[in-house]
Amino acid sequence: MFSKAAIFLTSVFLSVLCPAEEKVEGEFYYGADISALAKIEQMGGEFKSDGRPADPIELFTQNGWNCARLRLFVNPNHKGAVVNDLEYTLKLAERAKTAGMDLLLDLHYSDTWADPGHQRKPAEWKNLDFYRLREKVESYTARVIKSFCDKGICPEMVQIGNEINPGFLWPEGKIEWKNEKSWLRFAHLIKAGIRGVRKASPEGKRIKTVIHTALGGNVSATKTFFDHMEKYRVDYDVIAQSCYPWWHGTLEEIGKNLEFMADRYDKEIIIAETAYPHKEKFSQGKGDWTEERMAWPMNEKGQAQFLKELTKTAKSTPNGKCIGIFYWYPESINVKGMHTWMNGAMALFDKDGLPLKALKAPMKQK
Secondary structure (H helix, E strand, O other): OOOHHHHHHHHHHHHHHOOOOOOOOOOOEEEEEOOOHHHHHHOOOOOEEOOEEOOHHHHHHHOOOOEEEEEEOOOOOOOOOOOOOHHHHHHHHHHHHHOOOEEEEEEOOOOOOOEOOEOEOOHHHOOOOHHHHHHHHHHHHHHHHHHHHHOOOOOOEEEEOOOOOOEOOEOOOEOOOOOHHHHHHHHHHHHHHHHHHHHHOOOOOOOEEEEEEOOOOOHHHHHHHHHHHHHOOOOOOEEEEEOOHHHHOOHHHHHHHHHHHHHHOOOEEEEEEEOOOOOOOOOOOOOOOOHHHOOOOOOHHHHHHHHHHHHHHHHOOHHHOEEEEEEEOOOOOOEOOEOOHHHHOOOOEOOOOOEOHHHHHHHHOO
């Protein structure tokens, strides 16, 4: 049996001897949000190929995955998967970059999960008034980006917040959809984050800024949100959507929204989060679950078919505006002592850490 350290050092050595090709303009992103990978490995999780221990990042790149998405919390408590502080994320980003992957950095602007139901400010920022909060967003963002770029691992894209259709940095940045002043405050905070990225970007390099909402196939809500970004002249580069079918719509609805966004906004688009189960028995977690939208069998073959069809839908977006899909938490195998999202049903590995068919989907579509 090889140790994880030996596997990683071998992958680094091979990457130096045989450097991966850089992503060419117009190439489609097959992305994986592997933010919990190092913690899972630390807790004893093992990933394998042909029955032998393997570096999961190498398994992704060997099968055509070319971009890692990594979240960043401000001061996480290191319980469960809430581990993504700057030091942890830099190390994981170095692994991904060494393997030849591009990087999408997902700034949560929180000490813990930020999503449509939770957008809590970092505890250290709690007492800042609005103007000092805006300054903190800019300076924090710039410091983070500089930390990555100083190590030679600049991200290609940076999310200013995570699933922020209800706003972020509550209460100051919370959006009340019928309150125009709340949109203006939100826009000021978003612009501060974007300025931070621009300020810290190396000369001659434009790191793409991303605005991420969880609106999937909802054309009406998408129009309201991104029309306001246009109204307040928010200078961003990429629209991102979460597209979990049971929460965010059928494949047809998602396709219609991709077409709408491509036609209305002069922006690139990504599906920043998606997933599908490879088994039927699992904990569905909190939130509304619409099983009627689960058009594919909930097994290994159905998971692969879902990813194939979603990719086809994304690539069919007019004018090639959708530039990638990112699978969320593909490394979520069960490990002792750590809660696993939906009991590992959404992972791209089986209970023994072996790759499933869906992990090989990008290579089969080339």
